[in-house]
Amino acid sequence: MARSLELASRLAKGATQSLALIKYLVHKSLSMEFEEALDLAHVAQEQVRKTEDHKEAVQAFLEKRPSVFTGK
Secondary structure, three states, rough: OHHHHHHHHHHHHHOOHHHHHHHHHHHOOOOHHHHHHHHHHHHHHHHHOHHHHHHHHHHHHHHOOOOOOOOO
16 A cells, blocks of 8 residues: 555656546557557657757756646
8 A cells, every 4th residue: 555655656747648648549549450550659759859858858857956836
């Protein structure tokens, strides 16, 4: 139970748009050919790179600090 709560807490602090897209891609890719799934993942990555959370993640990495995501 403790590990489950730890994981849930970590996910709750994550980049919500990215996590939502990951969930969508996993679900969608189950009914696609591999190449189609890769194409869809590429489109999703392009969208996520435009978010404020992505910019925050990169900046936090460069500054060697934890990311603070806003869901934007």
